[in-house]
Amino acid sequence: MHPVLKPALSRLLSLLVLVAGLLGTFGGHAFALEPVAIARDDVAIDLLPAVDVYRGRGASFQVSTVPGSDGIVRRIEVEANSPTSSGDWAVFALANNTDVQIDRLIVAPNFKLAGSGVIWPDLGSQRIASITPSEGFALDRQPNPEADVFLVTLDPGSTVTFVAELASSRGLPELRLWEPNAYKDTINAYTLYRGIVLGIAGLLAVFLTILFVVKGSPMFPATAALAWAVLAYICIDFDFWQKLVPIMPGQERIWRAGTEVALAFTLVVFLYAYLNLNRWHGILSAFTILWLTGLLALGVAAVFDPPVAAGIARLSLAVTAGMGLVLILYFTWLRFDRAIMLIPTWSLVILWLFGGWMTVTGQLVNDVIQPALGGGLVLIVLLIGFTVMQHAFAGGGFAGGAISELERRSLALTGTGDAIWDWDVARDRIFAGADGDSLGTLPFSEMNGPARDWLPILHPDDRDRFKLTLDTIVEHRRGRITQDFRVRGREGHYHWVSLRARPVLGSDGEVVRCVGTMKDVTEHKKAEERLLHDALHDQLTGLPNRELFIDRLESIGALATTRPDVKPSVILIDIDRFRQVNDDYGIATGDTILLTVGRRLKRVLKSQDTLARLNGDKFGLILTSETDVAAIVAFAESLREAIKAPISFGGREIILTGSLGITGWSEGANPEDVIKEAELAMYQSKRLGGDRIEPFRPAYKTAGSGRLEMESDLRRAFGRNELSLAFQPVVRLEDGDTAGFEALLRWEHPKRGAISPAEFIPIAESSGLIVQLGQFALEEAVRRLSDWHKMTGDPTLTVSVNISSRQLIRQDLLNDVAAVLARFEVPPASLKLEVTESLVMDNPERSAQLLTKLREMGVGLSLDDFGTGYSSLAYLMRFPFDTLKIDQSFLRDDGRPQRPIILQSIVTMAHDLGLSVVAEGVETEEDAVRLRQLNCEYAQSYMFSPPLTPDVARRRLQDRSVGFKRAG
Template identity: 60%
Template sequence: MRLLILVSLALTAWLSVASPSHALEAVEVPASSDAIDLTRAVELYPNSGPSLQVSTAPGADGIVRRIEVNSLDDANSSWAVFALSNPGDEQIDRLIVAPFFQLVGSRLVWPDLGSSRIASITPSQGIAPERQSSQEADVFLVTLDPGAVVTYVVELRSPSLPQIRLWEPDVYKDTVNAYTLYRGIILGISGLLALFLTILFVVKGTIMFPATAVLAWSVLSYLTIDFGFWNKVLQITPGDEQLYRACAEVGLAASLIIFLYAYLNLNRWHIRYSHLALATLILVLGLLGVAVWDPSVAAGIARISLGIIGVLGFAVIATLAVQGYDRAIMLVPTWVLLLAWLTGAAMTVTGILANDIVQPALAGGLVLVVLLIGFTVMQHAFAGGAIAQGLISDVERRALAFTGSGDIVWDWDIDRDRISTGHEVEDLLGLKPGVLEGPARDWLDVIHPQDRDTFRSTLDAVIDLRRGRVSQAFRLRSEDGHYRWFRLRARPIVGSDGEVIRCVGSLLDITEQKVTEERLLHDAVHDNLTGLPNRELFMDRLSAALARSRAEGLGRPSVIVFDLDRFKQVNDSIGLSAGDSILLTIARRVSRQLKPQDALMRLGSDTYALVLLSEQSADRIAAFADAVRRAVRSPITFGEQEVFLTASVGIAIPDSNPVESDELLRQADMAMNHAKRMGGDRVEVFRPTLQTTGSNRMELEADLRKALQTDGISVHFQPIVRLADRSIAGFEVLARWNHPKRGPISPSEFIPIAEQSGLINELGLFVLDRGARQLSEWQAAYRLPVPLFVSVNISSLQLLRHDLINDVKSVLSRSSLAPGTLKLELTESVVMANPEYSARMLERLRHLGAGLSLDDFGTGYSSLSYLQRFRFDTIKVDQSFVRPNGRSARPVILRSIVALGHDLGMQVVAEGAESESDALELHQLGCEFAQGFLFGQPMEVSEAGKMLDAEMETLRN
């Protein structure tokens, strides 16, 4: 029996050495990831036989297992192995994508011309990956269960696997669509260029055109192969286009030789150029036969030949350019760009340039090179025509220029009093022929009434002054009654007697220009979405109403400003287009409340303002404002859901003292902001105290900013006591501000200011750093059996910042603290504002070594599922549950909270202990810690140090 056990152990050890058995490292696949490159995470086993035994990645239980996979065709197959893990709590779908062809790293010699890479994929558990239809890559759909770790064994169809990625399906679809659009544009430009050059060859039979057309068609053929176009047309098996790709690269090199020979007309320079070009062309075309035998060899030679052609071609071009050959000089910039493209292509195929956009960029660059070559050819071929040589007369040139401008000839024969314009104007206006062919007075019937006097006086002035120019815009009535704008530019022609005999010029239809100007003028003073007046037009109307009121003493205008409450949240939840519809609906509803003398404007994104003239008494104005508020409160139906909104309304009513328009609007805005601070959905009238409150608030914000910069903020420490022996367990760190003029300012006053002004992050980091430093000093000075801890409050704005992790890490690195003694306190409302994000942030904070405390438990959401998920160390019971309130349910609720905390493995701290009876009751209920005025108010560092000294003295005795 022992011998059998020894033999089995030896056999197991031999198998572990003979086959790959080490555990894989699983690649985590977060739900938020778009794409993950698995190329370096894959273990390859080339030519490893018809089956493969591998060890799986450790699962969630840490166990490494072994699996064996057999080949589909029992051949000496190549294999690849990788593992994926889903760290999230939701099932995710991903696409495994292995492209058939990658230009990056495809090699210069014996290049990899692409093929199907994956025959099958076998998972260690779960659903087998499903192959997806694709002409460009092997695509498999995999499903990862929450917390699963799956090892995938891939049977390869080729010994190499240049690239394999894991894509989010929608992102992969969008990426493929984006590249498809780009490829379509490139193919369209290339195809049009090739067709255009071919047509030019038919029109102008110069030899350079067919040579350039051959180059363009070769580039188009290469791009269609590279983009997989022929795979769809010729039904080529995916990944089996090596022959076509090799032939395309050979054709590219051959066409470049043909173009260079034809464009530079090398046969006129020396016979050696022709022999060299012909020999090179024969050798390159011979590669087509090699491609049938081995496409990889032919493609490698073609790539090397392409580089040699580029270098030798540049040498020939430079030599001819030095000799003053025009064609060579014109080709130098384009050939330099071609050399740059060849350099980039060489760096790509050798792997020096390796990214996703280099292959599409090279395709676009190749089309750009051919486009520039085409422009160079056309520039040379069409240089020097009849027009360029100036064979036309000056009169003909002027006639051609006038015809090209599109203007209408306007000729007024003054002696005969007859205006001639041809039939263009009559056609534009839809009039009968000959209506405008007559005396000037006939034009007055079709000219806009507002333009008639100007038209008549302008023509009279030209005749009387016998000089000058006519430049006038006027409107002519069309047959359907609409008017079109025209601009007349003319000058008089004086006869031998000094009198004006004719007036000749041009007439241009400028209707579109005028319409554009009117639209721009309208948009400059109106809101584009609602069509309401914007701030500039509103202020102008308000100023006019105030001026009229002061001049006539009637109708003082009042200003009403209302802002939609929580509109941003509604906009984020239902979308921008729906939000725009809501804004339009609100504008229409409020507009129906107005009378003709009133005016409504859109002041901002969701803020509107009113100039109210129809109501003068204060109670009627307030009633009107309340009607506006109620109009906003009415539900808005959008699709299958109803949206409920409220508005904060502010009113500014001018008194007998003169007031400017901007001041009146500012007063209404201050009243609206006060209504919003009071909870919204209410109407507030401006009063002078609001202005004082606003200015005081701004002063406090400036003073708070200055205090943070000059250490004007101090930290106090309120002791937290261990109820079992009344010993000090820790402190809560609290910010205090002693204003130099106003004295101590309550945190309830300056904390909201800090949150609204963005200073809360700087203030929170200051308190966190000071608390950690002081705790480090205390832990070093007082060697207590259980290390002291401090608790620091974290606001919602701090938690939502990504820099919070770095801030806590920096604070902990500067202070030597026992793990978990720096506790971060967060309220339930802060955590539940964004539960998913909060869970990730709290988990990362815990890994840094910070403790987590849930403050004010029981006053917020109290979601037990999230409480179990967040894994807090401590629960702080709100003081409303600790202080006696005469209700019999209070001890029951308090006992339940303490028991809940203990069942979840958390310690419980009670706030608000003010008497011995409170402390005794909390201890009997099982609460470990308490804080309150019974054990000490928030105190300075020196006083807290004295308490700790007394604590140490008690321990020594």
């Protein structure tokens, strides 16, 4: 063959062999690899990037080798040596390009923290069962507890393909080719470091355990448990545990997961015990117990599924660190010393967990990080131990046994926070001092020295008392000092100081020293002053209350007996219809108005006068600045005008009036009597319509007692059947027939005879009996009406009953009317309820609602005394009345020509509004004729009939023939 063609044909043959190998690979066989070139001075080579891993290839594996020095690709078949082969294989190739033989170690560590993962982490195991080279015999395994190590020898210029039988499905976390001596030096270097760390961790665990025995606080066993858990973790991580406890192959994963669970468990226990979460935080305690219970269960689960247990433990460590940081910051904000002391250590815990997270997620993969994390964990426990010991020794040592009586008293004094006060009487030296901050504002430097040095810093009013107290103790040689003094503090303000001390006698019976304590009681004194102020002043207005008012009146009265120029007057002020303000606007608004009125009244006074709020809307005033009668009246008038000034509230103006009663101080009087006289005058002012000033008159006392007696008699009148109804006929003007009756209350007193309604109705209204009177009138009137309907057979016959203001504001009025109508089976239209114009105007909104509901029931409604109010026309259409009763003043002939015109206008207006008209007070037949001409339907007066008893009214209905005849 031609010499030039021979090399070309050789290369072509090699290429064909390579193509054949590739085609064989596509036919189901493995590809050949690129060999890793090895130089003589290489110390460690990372083989993992050059390794191909084949999964699930079974117990027999075929692969094409890397082309050798002759360029030929060969095929080899490898049988699994392990009976429990996973069917996973790894293939790599090494090339010795040097001219010498090279010995190297193939090292696959059983566990590598870097890249192990957070969830279902790789906890380590045997990685390589065996390695078969493409040339020669299987590689020899070197004894090593931490890694799978195989010795390989490469001839000069050789290229060898290696097939590794993988013993774990988790693959190869790391595969390196080490120079034997370099690998041995590296192992020895880490051995020294690991020994140091293990020694520190062991000593720390033992020391903290001993500390727990000596000091029985719960934080010490928790810290000791954490130290032992860290020691166990490091023993496993540094492969020292196998030297202590024999571990079967595959069990290292269980031990590693168990130590990680123990680490998570003890960290939670330490945080809980150190921060004293069990003392005040019940929810945190319950949550911690549940958490620890879960971790205990996780420790049991580590035996069955170590990766799951380890993954959850790692998550628990992260959550514990986060929640611990939140709790520590919260308690630090609350000034909790333990939390403040733990901040540096816990910051290191957070940093360690961050480094651990970067390591297990594969972001930090160098050889130093794993042992560094173990050393950092020991450093954390060391700092925790220092923190705990610092807290323990801060309490004053380890004395946990019995203490002497002197020590107990000293500790008790320290616990009170009081200052020590010691007066050496013989040397006249006072020592005063305090350990706490509660007395830090007191000038202790000025308090230490002779007793006379106290005088400049004491309040001027307390100096004599201080000197007298010390002199008395020394002179009498017995007793106790229990005094409160005011001492000027460093800031210039006076502080109340409570001094409690007792003398100490010498052998001669004389006082040699006086020893006790001082306490700052300024806040206590301020609280007493506030309580005293609140006891004597009204909380709403800040004015004196009734007790202080009586006390001042008594003092001024005593002064008036010795000084003729002092002539006090007492004025009682009551706001008219203030209850209506509360009903309309609410109690809060009423309080605001009372506060405004109190301020207005106070502005009228002079400094020597006294204004007080006695109760509710009642004010009392002691006037000493004015003694002349005219000046007193003028002053009272200014008070009345101050009350009447409009009060702007919510975009509207509220105008109030007041009833004033005035009385003077008489010699020999007592405050209660004077106030009673002013009250009687004030009540008289209210009876006369309010908004007026009424001086006291002696006759008011008799009237007041008579009023109380009449009120008592009225209460008993219901049970004695002294009340009755009279019925005044309402006549139909068209035919003179009786259309109905108006029911009028009558009271027949057993001693006084008949009492006018004008006399007992106001008493009933003021005492609240008016509701009971109204209920009586309603039931009696409807009962009589039912009887008359049955007798006459005329259901159109009506009866009118007057409604009081108390009844009109009660929601029960609707129920009362409905119940009475149902009980006596009376048509609703035959009952007419009469309401005066002034009554509905007291509360128009409330009245409109209630009257509308009554009208919906079918009950008739009459507007009584029409024309006597000030807003009849403006509000007439707002209320559902069906009858208008014209007041008798419009029928009275007083010579005024406009009266007939007004009467005609009222009747015409009522008809236009669809209302029936009843004229009251018809005196002559001419009036009746005129009313009939105006189409007025009904009339009611003594001309037709006076009020009749029920029996007379019944007989009248039987006759039904009254007409226009005068009642005889």
